[in-house]
Amino acid sequence: xxxxxGSSKKLPGTKIIELSxxxxxxxxxxxxxxxxxxxxxxxxxxxxxxxxxxxxIKPGELFxxxxxxxxxxxxxxxxxxxxxxxxxxxxxYGDKDIAKIPPFKRNIGMVFQSFxxxxxxxxxxxVAYGLRIRKVPEPEIKEKVEKIMxxxxxxxxxxxxPSPTALSGGQQQRVAIARALVYDPEILLLDEPxxxxxxxxxxxxxxxxxxxxxxxxxxxIYVTHDQEEAMAIGDRLAIMNSGNxxxxxxxxxxxxxxxxxxxxxxxxxxxxxxxxILEDNLSDLNKKQEIKVKFNKNDKIINIKPKxxxxxxxxxxxxxRPEKLMINDKETSDSIFSARVRIVQHxxxxxxxxxxxxxxxxxxxxVPIIIDMINPVVKLREGDQAYINLTPNSIIIFxxxxxx
Amino acid sequence: MFNKVKEFFQRDITPYLILSIPLIFxxxxxxxxxxxxxxxxxxxxxxxxxxxxxTFSNFENFVDSNLYRRSFxxxxxxxxxxxxxxxxxxxxMGYFVARVEMPFKTLIRTLGVLPLIMPSFVGAFSWIILxxxxxxxxxxxxxxxxxxxxxxxxxxxxxxxxxxxxxxxxPFVFLLTYGAFSSTNPLLEESAMLMGAKQSKIFKTITFxxxxxxxxxxxxxxxxxxxxxxxIPSVVGGQEYVLPTLIYFRVNGFWDLNxxxxxxxISVIITSAALLxxxxxxxxxxxxxxxxxxxEQKLHKHPVIKVIAMGYCSIVLFVSLxxxxxxxxxxxxxxxNGILPTGFTFSNYNAILTSLDSIKNSLIIVLSASVLAAxxxxxxxxxxxxxxxxxxxxxxxxxMAPFILPGIVxxxxxxxxxxxPSPLIISGTFYIMIISFVIRRTPYVYRSVAASLxxxxxxxxxxxxxxxxxxxxxxxxxxxxxxxxxxxxxxxLTLATLLKELSTSILLYSANTKTLPIQIYYEVxxxxxxxxxxxxxxxxxxxxxxxxxMNYFLGNKVSSSFKLG
Numbered sequence: 009x010x011x012x013x014g015s016s017k018k019l020p021g022t023k024i025i026e027l028s029x030x031x032x033x034x035x036x037x038x039x040x041x042x043x044x045x046x047x048x049x050x051x052x053x054x055x056x057x058x059x060x061x062x063x064x065i066k067p068g069e070l071f072x073x074x075x076x077x078x079x080x081x082x083x084x085x086x087x088x089x090x091x092x093x094x095x096x097x098x099x100x101y102g103d104k105d106i107a108k109i110p111p112f113k114r115n116i117g118m119v120f121q122s123f124x125x126x127x128x129x130x131x132x133x134x135v136a137y138g139l140r141i142r143k144v145p146e147p148e149i150k151e152k153v154e155k156i157m158x159x160x161x162x163x164x165x166x167x168x169x170p171s172p173t174a175l176s177g178g179q180q181q182r183v184a185i186a187r188a189l190v191y192d193p194e195i196l197l198l199d200e201p202x203x204x205x206x207x208x209x210x211x212x213x214x215x216x217x218x219x220x221x222x223x224x225x226x227x228x229i230y231v232t233h234d235q236e237e238a239m240a241i242g243d244r245l246a247i248m249n250s251g252n253x254x255x256x257x258x259x260x261x262x263x264x265x266x267x268x269x270x271x272x273x274x275x276x277x278x279x280x281x282x283x284x285i286l287e288d289n290l291s292d293l294n295k296k297q298e299i300k301v302k303f304n305k306n307d308k309i310i311n312i313k314p315k316x317x318x319x320x321x322x323x324x325x326x327x328x329r330p331e332k333l334m335i336n337d338k339e340t341s342d343s344i345f346s347a348r349v350r351i352v353q354h355x356x357x358x359x360x361x362x363x364x365x366x367x368x369x370x371x372x373x374x375v376p377i378i379i380d381m382i383n384p385v386v387k388l389r390e391g392d393q394a395y396i397n398l399t400p401n402s403i404i405i406f407x408x409x410x411x412x
Numbered sequence: 413m414f415n416k417v418k419e420f421f422q423r424d425i426t427p428y429l430i431l432s433i434p435l436i437f438x439x440x441x442x443x444x445x446x447x448x449x450x451x452x453x454x455x456x457x458x459x460x461x462x463x464x465x466x467t468f469s470n471f472e473n474f475v476d477s478n479l480y481r482r483s484f485x486x487x488x489x490x491x492x493x494x495x496x497x498x499x500x501x502x503x504x505m506g507y508f509v510a511r512v513e514m515p516f517k518t519l520i521r522t523l524g525v526l527p528l529i530m531p532s533f534v535g536a537f538s539w540i541i542l543x544x545x546x547x548x549x550x551x552x553x554x555x556x557x558x559x560x561x562x563x564x565x566x567x568x569x570x571x572x573x574x575x576x577x578x579x580x581x582x583p584f585v586f587l588l589t590y591g592a593f594s595s596t597n598p599l600l601e602e603s604a605m606l607m608g609a610k611q612s613k614i615f616k617t618i619t620f621x622x623x624x625x626x627x628x629x630x631x632x633x634x635x636x637x638x639x640x641x642x643x644i645p646s647v648v649g650g651q652e653y654v655l656p657t658l659i660y661f662r663v664n665g666f667w668d669l670n671x672x673x674x675x676x677x678i679s680v681i682i683t684s685a686a687l688l689x690x691x692x693x694x695x696x697x698x699x700x701x702x703x704x705x706x707x708e709q710k711l712h713k714h715p716v717i718k719v720i721a722m723g724y725c726s727i728v729l730f731v732s733l734x735x736x737x738x739x740x741x742x743x744x745x746x747x748x749n750g751i752l753p754t755g756f757t758f759s760n761y762n763a764i765l766t767s768l769d770s771i772k773n774s775l776i777i778v779l780s781a782s783v784l785a786a787x788x789x790x791x792x793x794x795x796x797x798x799x800x801x802x803x804x805x806x807x808x809x810x811x812m813a814p815f816i817l818p819g820i821v822x823x824x825x826x827x828x829x830x831x832x833p834s835p836l837i838i839s840g841t842f843y844i845m846i847i848s849f850v851i852r853r854t855p856y857v858y859r860s861v862a863a864s865l866x867x868x869x870x871x872x873x874x875x876x877x878x879x880x881x882x883x884x885x886x887x888x889x890x891x892x893x894x895x896x897x898x899x900x901x902x903x904x905l906t907l908a909t910l911l912k913e914l915s916t917s918i919l920l921y922s923a924n925t926k927t928l929p930i931q932i933y934y935e936v937x938x939x940x941x942x943x944x945x946x947x948x949x950x951x952x953x954x955x956x957x958x959x960x961x962m963n964y965f966l967g968n969k970v971s972s973s974f975k976l977g
């Protein structure tokens with residue numbers, strides 16, 4: 009299900025394209041955020057959009073900012089662009105603080121969700137805009153525009169050179185990317201660039217964007233609220249929530265080793281169960297092979313082999329991915345609890361069951377448990393009684409109880 | 413410290429320099445005059461305002477003087493009657509044209525605008541030709557009314573004022589309600605129908621509440637114009653005074669600027685109260701469209717409804733266009749007493765040759781004022797929409813204020829601030845005429861440009877800045893070309909409405925700066941109806957051509973040009 013791009017190494021078969029004539033040597037520097045804070049005044053109240061953000065982005069990296077709407081990811085991007093000035097803190101590019109430099113002195117490229125193509129200019133003029141501002145001589149403009157349009161796969165469109173309003177959404181986005189790249193910016197910013205496109209084009213274009221980024225090797229920040237998109241495209245990603253960075257890591261890290269419950273639930277689905285650790289020595293549980301725990305909901309005692317334990321005391325929450333649970337139509341010796349099937353969804357490569365556990369059967373506000381099965385249990389229909397087992401490894405233990 | 417200075421110069425200060433120009437202009441030519449006027453209303457006649465000598469004697473007239481009380485009462489009565497009557501005529505017409513299947517809809521909307529293209533007093537004066545003592549229409553109508561033992565009231569007085577204003581201002585109601593009725597999402601009405609509501613129920617619970625904000629906007633447009641109109645009551649008022657004519661009387665008869673200021677304040681207070689009331693009533697009923705999904709408007713096709721609708725629209729259009737028809741006929745005759753005009757002649761049009769001076773003055777003043785209003789209006793719109801500084805709400809209020817100030821009040825304010833013993837004396841010059849026009853019409857350009865700026869995605873400008881363009885370069889290459897249609901339509905509308913302007917210039921003109929409408933006004937006063945008609949026809953044709961050309965090039969409908977004016 010997941011396409012994990014891994015490190016920021018060049019994809020095989022791509023080579024750095026010389027746009028700038030710098031011989032393809034990567035000259036860009038680290039981008040470093042240090043204690044960046046941004047406070048807005050809205051309706052007389054101060055709203056902290058960014059609460060002291062600090063992290064680094066490596067040269068040539070494709071870095072994703074991911075989070076729910078209102079988490080501050082777009083604000084951070086706009087601060088990087090210079091469209092907002094941070095209330096305090098610094099943004100270093102190399103060793104230069106760029107936080108207060110106006111956008112037009114920064115040499116960055118940006119692609120907007122709405123594409124922001126100029127309706128009064130042709131496609132060629134749109135792409136050439138940044139070069140004209142830089143007073144590049146005419147023959148060179150022509151050459152560079154053709155080269156970049158070839159890179160984004162729009163060479164044919166450029167021959168016709170229509171108005172951007174005559175293009176489809178996907179084509180407009182390619183033009184917008186070309187416009188942002190043509191003048192060799194040191195940083196490329198993408199603000200939810202695929203959000204206004206339909207699902208099929210979105211999947212195709214995100215692979216395209218990764219190819220283009222690797223081909224040009226420009227340090228790129230990609231903002232999105234779609235976790236699948238972020239995991240598919242980013243070398244590393246930062247998960248943000250209400251003005252804070254919750255975790256930074258590769259897709260593999262944030263998926264398999266989430267720092268906290270928010271990240272666990274935001275990156276993919278996650279089921280939470282309150283539990284109690286039944287071990288005498290509560291420290292250093294990570295070294296133990298097996299841990300004995302008690303499910304609080306039905307007092308079932310089981311042995312698990314957790315991936316990671318972050319307990320602070322014996323009360324904990326077990327976090328289990330839907331694919332680590334198994335559903336059965338018959339009770340077996342290792343069944344943990346029984347449940348009633350509420351919804352069965354066929355998602356193509358897997359079947360997703362949404363069940364209500366035995367302890368929630370009379371609850372007015374039950375918390376459904378999600379189970380993903382690669383092979384569906386054909387007999388189970390909606391409304392049937394089912395039994396849930398679990399794979400004892402790959403469970404993450406978070407401190408405290410998830411009470412609902 | 414050094415860092416602060418460095419930071420300052422790293423920022424782009426050109427926008428601040430350029431954008432401060434219109435604000436300084438507004439400060440000198442709007443805030444100062446209005447401020448002086450308010451203060452001088454509390455000073456004795458002929459004296460300057462002083463804190464130790466505050467007097468209310470100028471306001472006491474409203475209690476003591478019969479003339480003042482009567483004018484106050486008349487203004488009130490006229491404004492409310494005109495609002496009521498224009499609603500009565502305009503709302504059904506808007507509904508018919510929007511919702512009934514009938515031919516010539518575009519023509520009806522274009523003809524509906526024509527009354528607005530003339531100076532208001534010209535309409536009143538052609539009603540005098542038709543409904544005066546020996547007017548053709550009076551004779552015909554009275555013959556018919558005599559069957560019931562009735563007769564038309566005399567045209568001079570309240571009947572003439574209210575009737576002329578109603579026939580002049582109903583297009584505002586018609587056009588705004590037409591817009592609302594044709595743009596409500598039919599899906600809303602269809603869903604009500606599917607839920608089982610009957611036609612009448614749908615109209616009451618869905619359609620009417622949705623068009624109510626537009627009706628409210630029309631009401632306030634009509635009210636502001638009715639209470640501030642100078643031309644109509646001065647031509648057909650006879651013995652009846654209203655607040656604007658009373659102001660004119662104070663200034664022209666007695667040079668009592670302080671007294672005029674007091675009347676002006678009262679008149680503006682009434683207008684503001686009406687505006688606040690309208691805002692209060694409407695604000696609870698502002699709706700946002702929830703979805704962009706919509707279906708085609710379903711039109712009434714029943715033949716009876718079609719006949720009623722077409723008959724109604726034709727009658728209203730015919731009556732409201734009678735002044736234009738009358739003027740055109742009158743311009744070829746010497747006299748029109750009785751049913752038919754007498755003495756066919758072309759000599760009335762010789763007046764054009766003798767009025768070349770006022771035509772030239774009109775062109776100079778109107779063109780310079782339009783260009784200035786365009787620059788100031790566009791810049792202020794850019795400030796409030798894009799820079800959004802602290803206090804942009806105040807700037808917005810400031811620039812829109814002249815919209816509710818009656819023209820004659822603006823004239824009083826400028827006279828107060830810029831005639832002897834002011835440090836800057838420009839009364840009687842071209843400058844004061846141009847400035848008064850700029851102040852009055854900047855809101856048109858401002859609104860028009862602000863509207864095109866809100867539709868323009870900020871991201872277009874941001875992406876230009878990111879591409880490396882400075883503010884000035886972004887403005888020149890991206891913002892300006894994209895808001896140019898808004899600027900042009902605002903400016904042309906300004907030009908067209910200024911050509912027929914009378915209520916400000918009547919107090920500000922001097923022998924050298926007489927404009928064409930003033931010339932026509934005096935021809936009417938002197939009883940030269942033929943010449944006045946010929947000059948009015950000229951003015952009408954020029955304004956119509958301007959509006960028509962603008963709409964032709966911008967692809968708008970003529971009827972949508974007068975939403976504001």
